[in-house]
Amino acid sequence: MHNLILYNANVIPLRDDNARTELVAISNGRISWVGEKSDLSLLKGPNTRAIDCQGYTLVPGFIDAHCHVLAYASSLMAMDCSPAAVRSIEDIQAALRKGASAAPIDQWVRGAGYNEFYLEERRHPTRWDLDKASPDRPVRLSHRSGHALVLNSLALSLAGITSKTEEPPGGVIERDIQTGEPTGLLLEMNDYMERVMPPLGEAQMAEGLREANRGLLSFGVTSVHDATPSNSLERWLAFRRIKEEGIFLPRVTFMIGAKHIQEFLEADLAVKGGDEKLSLGAVKVVLTATSGALNPPEDELWHTILRIHEQGFQVAIHAVEAQAVLAAGKALSQAIQRVPRRDHRHRIEHCSECPPEVLRELKGKALLVVTQPAFIYHSGERYLAEVPQEMQPWLYRMGSFAKAGLAPSASSDAPVVPPNPLLGLYAAVTRMAETGRLLSPEEASSPLEALKAYTLNGAYAAFQEKERGTVEVGKLADLALLDGDPTMVEPEHIRDIRVMMTVLGGEIVWQR
Known part of the structure; x- marks a missing residue:
């Protein structure tokens, strides 16, 4: 029997045919039916809760594919x-x-x-x-x-x-x-x-996590990838306690800090361990060129990546500067050539500066990019003022990433910017800063590609596309109800769309 039915909705399923439907039924935390509102009388039982969505748009729950949960919670305190x-x-x-x-x-x-x-x-x-x-x-x-x-x-x-x-x-x-x-x-x-520095006290951190929980759910975010480079076994166990206490509801994919792999291996945790609420993800490696030189140097980077790749883990490399992105792409390519592995889905996190020669290096290697289009909205004025004009088209190239087959996932990097996917969607489609000024509009995404970046592509980047990211029978019932259709409204109005309801595992966890 169906526990919950959402009908009279504009359902954007994001499955292969993307045919719009009007009704989604849910049983035991999963989607059990996708069809037309005329199906309601056939599906509704005596204990079924049926909600008229009044024509609002129903999409898969948003996935923030790169953020820092504890830092976000701490920042709120x-x-x-x-x-x-x-x-x-x-x-x-x-x-x-x-x-x-x-x-x-x-x-x-x-x-x-x-x-x-x-x-x-x-x-x-x-x-x-x-x-x-x-x-x-x-x-x-x-x-x-x-x-x-x-x-x-x-x-x-x-x-x-x-x-x-x-x-x-x-x-x-x-x-x-x-x-x-x-x-x-x-x-x-x-x-x-x-x-x-002493950490926040337990009571303060718990309060921060509750605030973070409310914020994410109010933005329709049902899954996050925690990309904190210091993630250790101790922190994994802390996340377990947080999930058990129920103070942070969005599903968490927990990246492992590169220095902490051995702890997880000794604890006999599988490469993709955990459950639907908390699962292990990629191994996070940080590569910077802040001072003009790569840290770590290329040789050390290569050996680190090869070791992680050989152990069967997915690699996620923080790389912002063009120099770092190029080095990351080359090191990943060399590791894949040395030890061929199908479906590795190695990720480059940020890929902020990506000139044409770097994009060519990434293309065709089955690599993924996880980037932050919302930075264009929040920091666009700074980029326009400080980045040389000839380099501005290299920034957060969502359009080119999609064309190059890099299946870009989108994220907030919270607490860097608020984890509001609709502002990220707006920036990806319009390339507009908060002031309305344009930053390289030729790099704009289509509305549908931008929506995929916050849903299906985020699931794919964590090997979770069979469980979430689309509205299909059998998948987790993680959904966001919006008062506008981001694929149909005028692009400049995407940022005005509001989340009306968030469903997580078939439960209504937030409502306007």
Whole structure:
């Protein structure tokens, strides 16, 4: 018997024929019927709940294929220093003072989401700026990108960072040109800070996870891929507890940090272990060119990837800069040639800068790209101002990725930007920044390709396309009901579409 029937809907199934239907029935957490609204009388039983969708559009639940769940939850417990909340360093100081007055005396003061490009001063805050906000409490201010942070003087001292501190591999400690003293700005040093900074308390983290849960479900997101490079067995077990407690409902595909593979092998966890709620995914490797040189160097990268590939894991490489994307593509190609393996589905995460010669290197290798079209919306003005005009067409090339057979998946990289797929869809289709200015419109996706990037392609990138990503009988009943059709409305109106209802495993978990 069907538990729930959604009828009088505009169903976009995203299966091969993509024929529109009007009704979806659900039994025991899975889709049990897809048909016309005239089927309702045949399907409805005495205990069936039937909901008239009033012509709204029903799509597969959105999949955010690259985010950081605990960092997102933590950011929601920090003072909001995003461009939407602050306009100047003085505003940041005011926010941090407010945070210091509210937080227990033994806790660090945290701010999150600042972006120096949108500050009146057009610069990063310094330790001395943060000292004015809270001289006697340690302060950490996280950049919107997740790759930079600023500490005040007390926090630098507690972290053991002085003028004599050597930079960790890949990290950068900005120093005053005249004195050599740290300015407070740290680049690519999250791992270092994790070791020296106390984590959020359990109660605070639980509250942050509940907020993250509400936010994702309100955006129609039913699955996420957690791409945190420090993911360990300990963190996997923490996610298990979180799922058991029911405070975070979206399904989680948990990437393994490259340094932690052995822990999972010794724990006898299968390459694709877990269940429908929490499963193991790719092994996350970080490759950067922030300082102009590759970290790790190409030879080390190649051996790391080959080892992961030989062990049967899927590889997911963080690569932003063109130099890094090219090196990632070459290393993956060499590993596949050395040890041929069918259906490896190795991923390049971000692929932010992809000039033509790099795209040619990626094409035809059965590689996948997981990128962030919403960055065009949130940071488009910065790209237009700071990226040379001839390089702008290389950024987040959703259109070219699809044409090259890279099956692009879309994501938010939350907490970098809010995990709202409809803003990402809007940016992928229009290539418009928040201000309405265009960034290389020739790289636009079709609305249907953009929708696939947030659904079917995300499932495929995690070997889950048989379970989710389309509206078909037998698949998990993860659905989002929208008050507009993103494939039919005028592209500039996609961002105005609202999620009306989110269904996860056949249960209505959020409703407007």
